């Protein structure tokens with residue numbers, strides 16, 4: 001199997017849902033034309049990011065009767081023939097009316113292959129900087145998520161989920177070759193932790209990691225960090241960008257995983273007699 005070309009679409013997201021979907025589609029098609037096999041959209045790519053917006057922009061995820069964003073995502077994947085990690089959208093659960101921050105993953109045939117509801121909600125309080133409480137509006141998901149591709153399995157999680165090492169550790173020990181995170185860090189925690197967390201998840205687990213952010217919009221209520229980034233299993237940055245709209249490409253050589261695990265064999269040196277193997281859970 002040849003290297004996987006991964007593309008992260010750092011989309012400029014605005015207040016018009018349809019315009020966001022049209023713009024996302026054109027970028028996904030452009031990435032496919034540039035040879036991408038897998039394309040990632042940002043967290044909350046169809047709406048501005050903020051608890052005040054989730055209910056207004058929320059959609060049910062029902063492939064039998066697809067709503068606007070679900071139809072658009074399926075068609076984007078099918079028409080560009082890529083695996084599409086469809087960022088996230090605010091999801092409304094039909095039976096309960098509960099809202100979730102949800103990532104859908106689509107096959108090159110346009111079929112829904114995975115759905116991840118953000119499991120760790122973004123509730124933080126940085127005095128004088130940023131207060132954000134997703135849990136005022138959203139419910140957390142209750143499962144970890146992975147999907148299969150011809151290049152191997154990938155774990156998927158959303159933004160704040162990146163801070164919880166167990167998520168990537170469990171995915172890696174269950175055989176995933178990479179973790180994909182649609183995310184939208186901000187101007188406070190972005191410079192502090194975004195790159196550090198991506199490189200940490202990569203070095204701990206000797207896998208690829210990638211996070212895809214919206215572009216920075218100074219007129220929006222939430223100022224995204226941007227800097228969509230791909231990291232290799234040695235924890236080196238493969239590709240990154242600044243905060244403007246952009247597409248970040250990386251060619252993932254899957255052999256690097258075996259190479260680094262041979263050079264630094266932590267996989268065979270773990271001491272499960274001293275601490276539990278978290279990948280055995282769940």
Ligand SMILES: O=C(O)CCC(=O)C(=O)O
Nearest residue numbers: 122159160184185186189
């Ligand atoms: O963890 C952070 O600092 C940012 C997280 C975030 O923005 C999110 O979960 O949407």
